[in-house]
Amino acid sequence: MQDEELAEIIRNLRTLGGDVSDVEVKKSQHELPKTVRETLSAFANTGGGVLILGLDETRGFAPTGVHDALKLSNDLASLCSTDMEPALRPLIHVHDFEGVKLVVAEIPELDPAQRPCFYRGAGMTKGSFVRVGDGDRRLSSYEVQIMLSSRGQPREDEQSVPGTGLDLLDPAMLEAFIARIRTSRPYAFKDLDRDALLRRARLLVTGPDGADSLSLAALIALGSYPQEHFPQLMISFVHYPPPTGDASAAGTRFLDNVTIEGPIPVMVRDALAAVRRNMSRRAVIGGAGRQDVWEYPETALREATVNALVHRDLSSAARGTQIQIEMYPDKLTIRSPGGLFGPVTIDNLTEEGISSTRNATLMRILEDVPIPGETRTVCENRGSGIRAMxxxxxxxxxxxxxxxxxxxxxxxxxPNHALLSEKTVRWIESLGERGLTDSQCIALAMLRDGEILDNRSYRSTAGVDSRVATAELQDLVARELVLQTGTRRWARYELSQRLRGRTSAGTSASTRADRRPQLLDALGDETLSRAELARRTGLTDQTVRRWLSIMREEGTVELVGSSPRSSTARYRQTRQGSLFPPADPQ
Incomplete structure (x- = not known):
């Protein structure tokens, strides 16, 4: 880490007034505090982070420094390598900051196959932590179990259910599955007899007692009534009334409260039906004008419900927990037991090619089981569900x-929130900006509602990769629609100052700023670089770069020498540029 990057991190902490999820500071003038172990475990288990020793958070992150930086660095390195399991190898450096020395350690995120990281002296259960907000929280024994399951492929869905047989499966669904699987996967199943097919598909398995029985996957995918054996492997749907109004005044706790049971295909159908009958319609403004649609798109509901059912934790510790769908006036939540599995994280959840399946056998079965009343199968197993949502x-x-x-x-x-309402669309049009992408418009709408974006949240919003997200965000900064604070991983974006007072669609006149006169005045008869123009005008490098590109196409400035991508590129006015109207006096 460079000194400039450290200074920027501390500026952000001072602005926010507290630690953030990936930065932890400790006073630590003479020795390592015991809580360092918790932070090391938490960062290693939760995305990595930066540990800064020698700052006092209670005094506004004032630099207190460390007494012996070399000793403290060595103590920290020793703690990471000998007291943590698995051993950690952080990058540890001593930095000079505001007249004192700070010890800064960059803690790497562990691969899911190595988690949980824990303090050996406390043991795995008591010594494992995760980062929650700006603090460290000890993992429960169940959470430790979930992390351990990511070290390999869980097999709970292949476990036998003693005392069960083919008579507990829905006959029509079973026959449809057999017919479909012979056609869709002929190499593996076409020439097998019925018994061999059921064994290869892992519908029938041999239990510890040597007897044949249904697998858990077969029971919950094709069973007539799986809840006879596992009552909580179901969905609860609750529609809550508004916090105020007639329903709550009358003492009504729920507008609808449904227990959804049956095999997974049936639960998908019935869950969607429950949400539909509790939805209302809203207006959407598009290129074709006003259109009335349901509050929540069908595809988003289906993918969220299927993901919850297929990827839920099926271990014995989680079989007492149901999937919960809760509808509120302002949102719909779908909660399932078991967090993300394998290499999938919140950061890469929407990226193409990122997929991991906790219940691989269940997933393979449901690829060939249609939702009742539809031709589509329950899932595709292509890792595209979140992106489709x-x-x-x-x-x-x-x-x-x-x-x-x-x-x-x-x-x-x-969220039950139409970002691109008629009022918002008018506001975006009033900005006078051409060439904005759909994702940039949605980002502007979110910022208009007071949200602050970073690269990760923009990727989630737009469904694009990090490279595209960075380019589109930088374009918004260059247009002076968005203000960037921080750099690299700490970059945050909010609505620019000149737009904050113009969030009403009724504001007349474009808020677009024309920087051509300002740049031409700064150039005069000289030949200047982008950096020199930025200093003279007070504009950001992104804004200067954008307007120079526009002006080169117009012929009012010309490039001298290097490529426009080079930091040494220089520009000068053309004869056409000298005829351009002068800038308004400031």
Missing amino acids: VAALRAAGMSPPQFDDRISSFTVTI
Whole structure:
């Protein structure tokens, strides 16, 4: 880490007034505090982070420094390598900051196959922590179990259910599955007899007692009534009334309260039906004008429900927990037991090619089981469900889904909020900016509502990779629509100062700033670089770069020498540029 980057981190902490999820500071003038062990474990288990020793948070992150930086660095390195399991190898450096020395350690995130990281002296259960907000929280024994399961492929869905047989499966669904699997996967199943097919598909398995029985996957995918054996492997749907109004005044706790049972295909159908009958319609403004649509897009609901059912934790510790769908006036939440599995994280959840399946056998079965009344199967097993959900909400002009991975549970929240309402569309049009992408418009709408974005949340919103997200965010900064604070991983974006007072669609006149006169005045008869123009005008480098590109196409400035991408590139006015109207006096 460079000194400039450390200074920027501390500026951010002072601005925010507290620690953040990936930065922890400790006073630690003479020795390592015991809580360092908890922070090391938490960072290693939760995305990595930066530990800064020698700052006092209670005094506004004032630099107190460390007494013996070399000794403290060595003590920290020794603690990481000998007291933590698995051993950690952080980058530890001593920095000079505001007249004192700070010890800064960059703690790497552990691969899921190595988690949990814990303090050996306390043991795995008591010594394992995760980062929650700006603090460290000890993992429960169940959460430790969930992390351990990510070290390999869980097999709970292949476990036998003693005392069960083919008579407990829905006959029509079973025959449809057999017929479909012979056609869809002929190499593996076409020439097998019925008994061999059921064994290869892992519907029938041999239990510890040597007897044949149904696998858990077979029972919950094709069973007539799986809840006879596992009562909580179901869905509870609750529709809550508004916090105020006639329903709550009358003492009504729920507008609807349904227990959804049956095999997974039936639960998908019935869960969607329960949500539909509790939805209302809203207006969406698009290129074709006003259109009335349901509050939540069908695709988003289906993908969120299927993901919850297929990827839930099926271990014995979680079989007493149901999937919960809760509808509120302002949102819909779907919560399932068991957090994200394998290499999938909140950061890469919407990226193409990222997929991991906790219940691989269950997933393979459901690839060939249709939802009752439909031709489509329950799932595709292509890792595209989350992206389809995001795309459906984006197409409907709604806020993107919010994901919360708590290790022991995973929650999808779909806000009941039309980002691109008629009023918002008018406001974006009033900005006078051409060439904005759909995702940039949605980002502007979110910022207009007071949200602050970073690269990760923009990726989630737009369904794009990090490279595209960075380019589109930098374009918004260059247009002076968005203000960037911080750099690299700490970059945050909010609505620019000149737009904050113009969030009303009724504001007349474009808020677009024309920087051509200002740049031409700064150039005069000289030949200047982008950096020199930025200093003279007070504009950001992104804004100067954008307007120079526009002016080169117009012919009012010309490039001298290097490529425009080079920091040494220089510009000068053309004869056409000298005829341009002068800048307004400031």
